[in-house]
Amino acid sequence: MGKKNIFAIVLCFFCILQMVAQERETINNTEKYKQFGLVWGLMKYHHSEISKGKYDWDAVFIENVDKLEGVDTQKSLDEFLLNFILSIKVSKIKIANDRDDLFKRNLDYDWIEKYSGNDKLYTYLKQLKDNTIISDYYVSNQSLSKIPTFENEKGFKSFDYKIKVHRLLELFSFWNAIQYHYVNKYLMDKNWFSQLEYFVDDFSNSATQLEYELAKTKLIVSLNDSHSYYFAKPIAxxxxxxxxxxxxxxxxxxxxxxxxxxxxxxxxxxxxxxxxxxxxxxxxxxxxxxxxxxxxxxxxxxxxxxxxxxxxxxxxxxxxxxxxxxxxxxxxxxxxxxxxxxxxxxxxLPFFHIDKEWKLIDNNIGYINLKTISKDEIQKAFEEFSNTNGIIIDLRNYPKNISESDITKYTYPQKRKFIKVLFPMVNRPSLANFDEPLISSIIDPFKSGSKNSQYYNRKIILLVDGSTQSKAEFIGMAIQASPNCITVGENTAGSVLNIAVFTMSDGTKTNFTSVGAFYPDGTGVQRKGLKIDYFVNENTSNFTKDQYILKGIELIKAVKENVN
Missing domain, CATH: 2.30.42.10 (PDZ domain)
Structure with a gap:
């Protein structure tokens, strides 16, 4: 017998031993829960029948996690997952040819490759991933927009945080919603998938209500989204x-x-x-x-x-x-x-404070605070400020009574686009596109202003800081598109536009930013905040004098001096 033949026999022998070892290799609970939760979530959002809401998918999760107790090797888990998939027939599978312009940075299906050695299971998982016949029971659009809603997520009626499988349902229900429908997922500090084992351990091992609430808090904090506020009473x-x-x-x-x-x-x-x-x-x-x-x-x-x-x-x-x-x-x-x-x-401390919504300051500079000002007051302000050297618009707040058009009608020479919005595709999990909402055929919400030869053409100083958030950032982007706008301050909250509300299995609600916001040139705003032209240099001895307003006055005076 030649050396090559002997080598081949030895190699084959070791391969057989390795396969036997793998079949006998025990699998821990964390890995079992993780793999089942991934398949359960894939089916929830990709399966043509399940996505219609025909099944009590939360109850299915509870029932099957309990059955995992008898699964102790990867081979037996593969069989379990295959039988689980086959238990609900797919009526149709349709594979789409995706357009090149779709946003794909949130695609994350590499975990399916783990099953490439099991042809049947692997094939079914790949078919589910690529299926485009998906209904909108678990995630849908608001009317006249493309903002995702989860109105059929109502929580698990008999939820009890003391029961491990209920806690795991809470985790995977939320984790999969974010995995497939959070358009800003790619911006997280840590990869969402890479944290899953850590989350599984946290939720599995929560022995007290405080530990459970801390596990949930860490989950939500991981979104790195200023809209995602959750502060449970036990933690407080x-x-x-x-x-x-x-x-x-x-x-x-x-x-x-x-x-x-x-x-x-x-x-x-x-x-x-x-x-x-x-x-x-x-x-x-x-x-x-x-x-x-x-x-x-x-x-x-x-x-x-x-x-x-x-x-x-x-x-x-x-x-x-x-x-x-x-x-x-x-x-x-x-x-x-x-x-x-x-x-x-x-x-x-004696803080500097302007106690009016609008007034003339420093001889011939206008000041407008957007927090509570009304449309009528904005009109009066711009009429009175028409011959000023410049206007300071204070957006270190959340405007309560106005929209962006109430300002841009005075600051734009013509209608213009000021924001580019990335929408998740509800019927295509993980994908998104730069698209317009359905109402754009009537009114384009991402353009503002109108033809106006009498627009305010002197310097506009926009003041922003960390309290400038959501709708305020949207309004700020519109003001920034004014021809003579300079932005002064610090990074804004970095969570622009609408929120999606998700009801977790225990009945509590949490939010996340539902779309992605970009400037027309493609510069992202989520997490970064608005573009800043001049960062305010506050220090511990000068901050009571409002360095934002002082910088605004300085910039307007500098323009006037250059003109003269």
């Missing part, structure tokens, strides 16, 4: 038992005491303007990420400051260690925290 109760007798504001990674209850502050020798540079021996930026960023979803650090200002100094104990800087001295000490305050003697 565990983290926010005691609060400080003062208010703070984050300025360049330092906490400034901006308001204080005088008697309680005096007890710890605290004063207005004191700078807190460390909390529990950790610098402010790091502890903000650890303590606040772990429980609040945020698109960027600018938005995270909102929650840090409010909650960073709260604690589980009635004192907290801080390093305080005052003038040229630095002191490290524990300060008292309280559940309630009897002291009502409150003082604050």
């Amino acid at each position: 109760d565990s983290l926010l038992k005691f609060r400080p007798p003062f208010d703070v504001k984050v300025i360049n990674d330092t906490l400034v005491i901006t308001g204080i209850l005088n008697k309680l502050g005096k007890k710890d020798d605290l004063k207005l303007g004191d700078l807190i540079v460390e909390v529990n021996d950790i610098d402010i930026k790091s502890i903000s990420k650890q303590k606040i960023g772990s429980v609040f979803s945020s698109s960027n650090d600018s938005f995270l400051k909102k929650w840090s200002n409010r909650w960073l100094m709260w604690n589980t104990e009635d004192s907290i260690k801080v390093k305080i800087k005052r003038s040229n001295s630095i002191t490290t000490k524990y300060i008292h925290l309280y559940k309630t305050f009897g002291d009502k003697d409150y003082s604050s």
Whole structure:
């Protein structure tokens, strides 16, 4: 017998041993739950019959996860998954030839390749992935738009967080909705699929309500979406038992005491303007990420400051260690925290504040605050400001009474497109396209203004910060398309336009940004926030004078001086 033949026999022998070993290799619970949850989700959103809502798919999940207890090898799991798929017949399979212009950065089906050694299972999974005959029971469009809704997700009636399989249903119900219908998934800090095993372990091992709520919070925080607010009472109760007798504001990674209850502050020798540079021996930026960023979803650090200002100094104990800087001295000490305050003697730093919605400032500069201003007041403001040197529009807020067209009618010389929107394709999971909503045949919501030879053609300064979010960012993008607009401030919240609301299995609701927002040139806005021309350089000694407005005045005066 030749050497080649001997080598082939030995190789074959080892291959057989390897196959036998794989067949006998045990599979852990995390892997079983993960693989079943993936197949269950694929069928929910890709199967021609299941997507019609003919089956109680949550109950199917519960029933089959319980059956997984008897599955102990990958081979037996493959058989289980194959039988599960075959248990519900597909009426039709239709494969589409996708257009080249579809947005495909959220496609993530590589996990199917794991089953390439099982021809039958692999073929069925690939067919499901490619099927385009999909109904809209689990995800549909709002009328006259292409924003996804999940109105038939109503929760699991008998949900009990103490039951592991119920917690796993909660996880996979939400995880798969995000996997297939969150158009901004590709922008997450961590790949959504890569975190699944971690989520499975977290939900599986939650022995208490607090652990369960923390698992759910981590899941939602992973979206990196400022729209995705969720703060359960057990978490709040565990983290926010005691609060400080003062208010703070984050300025360049330092906490400034901006308001204080005088008697309680005096007890710890605290004063207005004191700078807190460390909390529990950790610098402010790091502890903000650890303590606040772990429980609040945020698109960027600018938005995270909102929650840090409010909650960073709260604690589980009635004192907290801080390093305080005052003038040229630095002191490290524990300060008292309280559940309630009897002291009502409150003082604050003298912040600069314009108390009117619109007024002339600095001789011949107009100022408009969009927070509560009405359409009629905007008209009066632009009429009075028609001969000013420039206008400052303050969008460090959420406008309550106006739309973008109420401003652009005065700032555009003609109608123009100011935003490009990426819509998820409801009947094509994971895909999206830059498309117009159905109402665009009547009114195009992504164009604004009209032909206007009398438009305001002097400098417009737009003020924005981390509180500029959602509708405010949409309005901001419209204002930015004005011919003479300069944007001043810091990164906005990075969560533009509408939200999708998803009811989780336990009945709680969570949100996520439902579309993707881009400038007409293709620059993305989700997570980044609006384009900024001049970043405001606030520091701990000048922030009370409103550096945003001062910078706006400076820029308008510079233009006037250049013209003269």
